Amino acid sequence: MNTRPETALKPNKNALIEHLTRIEASDTLGRSKVNCKLINYLVNHYIKLNEQGSEYKSPKEVELAIEVFGRASDFNPAEDAFVRVYISNLRKKLETYYQTEGKHEAFCICIPPGGYGLSFQHLPNTQLKATTTEIATEIATHTKLEADHLAPLADKNNLGDQSDLPTKKQNSNIFNWRTGFIALGVILLASITTNLWLWQQVEPVKVDSYQPIRQHTLWRDLFSNAKPTLIVVGDLFMLNERDPDTNRPRGIRDYGINSYADLEDYFAQYPHKRASVTVAQSAFLLKNSVFAVKHILPLFADPTRVSIRLVSDLTPDDLRDYNLIYLGLFKSLGAIDAYIQGSNFTLGRHGTALTDKTTNQVYKVTGNLQQEYTDYGVFTKFVGPSGNIIYSLAGFSDASVIQMAKYLTNPNKLNSDEFTEHYQMYASQAYQNFELMFSTSSFDRTDLGSQVISSGKLNVKAIWAMPH
Template sequence: MKNTHDIKAIETAFEKIITNKVFKRSSLQERILRYLINEALSGKDVKEHSIGIELFQDKYTTNQNNSRIRSYVFYLRKKLDEYYKGQGRNETIIFNIEKGQYNLTFNKNSHLINTTKNKNVNSLPKKTVLYSLIATTALIAILFLATKFAKPSYIWTPIFNGKTICIVADNYMVANQFKDQENMFSSIKNVNNEADLSLFIKENPNLNLKAANFTMSSKMGPFGIHYLNQWFRAFDENFDIQLESETQFSDYNKANIIYIGQAKNMQASQPFFLRDSKAFELLLDGFLYKQEKKAKRYVASYDKLTSLEYAMVSYQKLDNGKFNIFFISNHDIGVMGIIKMFTSKNKLKEFTNQLPSSNSQFNALFKVTGLKRTEIECELVELEILE
């Protein structure tokens, strides 16, 4: 479909998309989609930097590649695919963004074209067609109801019932400019924002440092998002994503929060993690568990083949009615292991069966072991029930 087609039909299609469940919690994807439609109707060639400058202005710089734009368009493409495979299956206009591209096109729905052609083929008796249609409809209804009313466990039920944001921990990066060399990028311990960097520069005036134009996250971020996305889609649910470096304290008042990452990278999220705990404290590379007058240290260890790490799942309800679930470890397999466990119906059921009630809030410490960081096993070692 060329861009000379009915603008009213395109606007109608846009309104249907943004009011659909797939997009209703994704204001950022809605803004990007609106921008891409306008540019397509104007016949403009869209580039990564044009999206960054138009939509993010001073938060985007062109002197470095900005991976956020590619990520945002990637998730927009995924949401469009999900919409057209579901309730948008019969839309006459398909909004399409080719992989590796930023230009949006308006295509005809090939599904409708094939359906129209099939209507002219009368290869089966009418009664056979009718019975097949009834049987297929009944099967679809049964499968839909089975999925719709399947319980995801009490832990996930309230998180599915409202807006949810998944916050991914990221490292604040700095650039060090040497003579006759490119910028050297690195992270500095305890430097998590501009204020920290400013103080560090004052204490180390001989270093030619500046803030980098990007942050970094380890592989626990994308893998964790992948496991969560599969889990949410199984229950026809969605969540938004943002980085810890972009998170505000007020975000915890607006939505349920899932946190993925290292405790040491927390900024706005730090006051909420272990806030009601009387048994656990964070260590540099692990956790301290105190019971009566005894204390146990749980610290990670690893060699070339195997890894032993400790990871925390903290589940709590805030005073404002929002729920938080933290998946915390300073190493990849720790976070990846506990997220895989809490997005598995069988393993999650085994865990919840150990809790005193069906609405317990808790801090649970797991020993996570892995062979070459691939074969991951989780074992509960300490459990604190929150009142």
């Protein structure tokens, strides 16, 4: 954290509770129930021991797993590091809070690395304010002392008492001192003015943090051809119907209907619904559409070379005329699902499971979406029918799509040993068609991290093969 705390303190209970309330109401931490629950427990643990007059001891990992996350009493931290992951995430969120919304707080709550205890530190900006006040007071004091020293001389001069006046040499010294002081002030003012003018004339150097990402072989092809790019957002297949009781129109989402083909199968099974159910004209988007786009859009220094379109509006011509980047769920792939024909996985009927064609291992969301769960996503890159480049970042839930977009636009991740291990054989021009599977961890839809777990070549001929 840039605002590195320097001086330890022990805030009183009321100040700490008020501080905690502001943290829980902030945009940085307040949107995550798990972060709020965790920081609340840590603070109240500190207050409880403090009120008892006991020596403060940080809670144990097992205690947090049981009390905060509802794990069983036989939880073994040696086999599951999820508490450490959540603490690490909370530590980063607190650092962000004190750099942004909480930058004017009098103190900060810290979780020192290597443990789960709290420490409370003065923030440097508070110390700086105090130091500045002290300096200003000292200057004012010295100014007053000098003014008090000179005032009697001026008063005696006005009274005309020649016997008490300083000698000519003393007057000369005072005059020279005052003249020198004024001259020094003029020079200093001129220097400041000149430097300000020069600073305004110099163009600030703009650091483009995305340039190394554009130059990486993963993304470089996107900017080396002449085609514009479409960021394709996966929207969900929505339906309209009339409420049989009120006759009012309403929008509905049937999880088993994700395409026109699914809808026809539905009508075949329930023919009486054909008269009352229609396809909705309004799009329905999940949060991955917004948060994932946030990571991809800055790749484009020239905004005229990129557009955003819903997958439901994608045309066959778009698959030929544009470079494409799909962001969305497996169930919303639409026309981009052609890549599944050349994939190493088969996609389940409703887009809720992937099966490895070689090992028959099944990948799907495990756990409770309202608590801790594991999601899977697949990143694919392959050549389109006209030499255009198509990327797809698809997952079962928001977590995998957002985490893949974040991971693949992070230069540290792109240069990590983990990524290189799976990607290095596809880095040359000879291997443009491949897929990477990601495993992502989340708690209550809070994204905690991701890793590449497998990779494989795509059969591009199968992708663009004419249907039989």
